[in-house]
Amino acid sequence: MSNFDSVATVKKGTYWQPFTANRLLQANSPPRTLVAAKGAYYENVEGQKLFDTLSGLWCTPLGHAHPLIAEAVKKQVDTLDFAPSFQMTHNNALSLAQRIADMAPEGMNHVFFANSGSESVDTALKVALGYHRIKGAGNRFRMIGRERGYHGVGFGGMSVGGILSNRKMFAPCMMPGVDHLRHTYAPEHMAFTRGQPTWGADYAEDLERLVALHDASTIAAVIVEPVQGSTGVIVPPLGYLQRLREICTKHGILLIFDEVISGFGRMGAPFAAQRFGVTPDIITFAKAVTNGIVPMGGVIVTDEIYKTFMTGPQNAIEFCHGYTYSGHPLAAAVGHVVLDVMESEGLFERVAALEPVLEDAAHSLADVPQVADIRNIGLTAAIELKPAQEGVGVRGLAVFEEALKQGQLLRVTGDIISFGPPFIATENELKNMMQTVRKVIETVG
Numbered sequence: 001m002s003n004f005d006s007v008a009t010v011k012k013g014t015y016w017q018p019f020t021a022n023r024l025l026q027a028n029s030p031p032r033t034l035v036a037a038k039g040a041y042y043e044n045v046e047g048q049k050l051f052d053t054l055s056g057l058w059c060t061p062l063g064h065a066h067p068l069i070a071e072a073v074k075k076q077v078d079t080l081d082f083a084p085s086f087q088m089t090h091n092n093a094l095s096l097a098q099r100i101a102d103m104a105p106e107g108m109n110h111v112f113f114a115n116s117g118s119e120s121v122d123t124a125l126k127v128a129l130g131y132h133r134i135k136g137a138g139n140r141f142r143m144i145g146r147e148r149g150y151h152g153v154g155f156g157g158m159s160v161g162g163i164l165s166n167r168k169m170f171a172p173c174m175m176p177g178v179d180h181l182r183h184t185y186a187p188e189h190m191a192f193t194r195g196q197p198t199w200g201a202d203y204a205e206d207l208e209r210l211v212a213l214h215d216a217s218t219i220a221a222v223i224v225e226p227v228q229g230s231t232g233v234i235v236p237p238l239g240y241l242q243r244l245r246e247i248c249t250k251h252g253i254l255l256i257f258d259e260v261i262s263g264f265g266r267m268g269a270p271f272a273a274q275r276f277g278v279t280p281d282i283i284t285f286a287k288a289v290t291n292g293i294v295p296m297g298g299v300i301v302t303d304e305i306y307k308t309f310m311t312g313p314q315n316a317i318e319f320c321h322g323y324t325y326s327g328h329p330l331a332a333a334v335g336h337v338v339l340d341v342m343e344s345e346g347l348f349e350r351v352a353a354l355e356p357v358l359e360d361a362a363h364s365l366a367d368v369p370q371v372a373d374i375r376n377i378g379l380t381a382a383i384e385l386k387p388a389q390e391g392v393g394v395r396g397l398a399v400f401e402e403a404l405k406q407g408q409l410l411r412v413t414g415d416i417i418s419f420g421p422p423f424i425a426t427e428n429e430l431k432n433m434m435q436t437v438r439k440v441i442e443t444v445g
């Protein structure tokens with residue numbers, strides 16, 4: 001059997017897919033098999049083009065089949081296809097770390113590579129624990145996440161995450177000492193807000209409640225997505241992140257921004273930290289850093305954190321953590337091309353220019369009777385549908401399937417449609433995307 005041509009002989013279920021209703025997918029109606037991708041479009045097995053409304057899974061902002069990326073991958077395979085990052089190094093990873101540090105907020109000059117968002121989050125949590133321990137505050141072990149947060153699927157990320165369906169099956173194995181802030185979504189005060197809600201900054205005071213409950217001397221870090229992505233684009237209220245920063249600083253708690261979605265331009269700035277004017281102690285990144293082509297993730301830390309680790313005998317390993325593929329040469333090569341293209345094509349500025357176009361297009365659906373809320377920030381948006389009488393998620397699934405028929409690959413979770421189109425999308429494509437969604441909702445009813 002050749003590896004590409006003999007799908008017909010593959011038994012149903014051999015390939016057990018992640019975050020998927022496997023039996024429904026296997027029923028394959030409408031067709032769910034993708035065969036090619038170019039620019040902002042996928043092509044399915046029937047030759048139908050599908051607009052990529054979420055940039056893959058928030059990870060391909062430059063679009064697919066970018067010629068410079070293809071060229072860089074080929075060249076790198078021929079030059080240095082793998083290099084160990086334990087006790088050895090190579091130029092691509094060194095210089096990519098420098099470039100990432102240069103685009104990070106001031107004072108965040110140190111980059112540790114991982115291979116996914118989940119690994120980046122677990123790395124960040126370990127950095128926070130290690131930092132306090134080296135400082136003689138090993139009793140700071142608690143991690144504070146946030147309801148509705150998504151931080152990947154490692155045991156650490158799952159524990160600080162706040163999405164019920166990702167947690168309940170694994171309840172006995174949550175990391176000890178984790179608590180959660182309230183999420184900031186209050187539709188009665190903020191439904192149909194364009195950009196940041198002006199109501200809700202006080203949700204940050206919830207951290208004081210947890211400090212009063214656990215004592216700051218037991219809390220290592222707070223981890224939040226500046227914009228909650230996977231749960232359906234929940235935008236931080238004006239002033240909320242600033243207040244969270246102040247409370248963390250006051251109590252010596254590290255603030256981690258999980259920028260796996262918001263990093264590398266999606267907010268119209270290198271990181272959401274700059275967009276919102278709040279500097280955390282640790283930033284996690286992944287996805288767009290390599291345009292999703294070769295997996296890569298990582299964390300950026302402050303000079304203070306790095307300096308704290310760089311103590312003890314010079315021949316000692318300072319942080320017993322890392323991955324076989326940390327700083328992989330192929331990923332690092334692609335990372336350079338991504339930054340080259342983002343710079344040469346002015347893509348952060350382009351995102352900033354497209355933001356009002358996406359905002360207007362999304363909010364033009366406010367009159368659709370099935371729509372409960374519309375949210376947006378940067379090049380992200382969400383349309384939340386009212387659940388159908390048959391139950392939560394039924395309308396969402398019908399919309400997803402009808403959209404496939406109408407040439408759009410949507411990201412639907414429950415009854416929320418999330419949008420994170422490629423930065424290379426045109427204004428017309430963004431408008432058409434939302435007009436098609438209107439038609440799809442009208443067709444589904």
Ligand SMILES: Cc1ncc(COP(=O)(O)O)c(C=O)c1O
Nearest residue numbers: 116117118150151152258260261
């Ligand atoms: C904020 C955030 N953190 C972590 C992750 C996990 O990333 P990965 O799926 O690469 O492990 C995601 C994935 O969507 C994410 O959105």
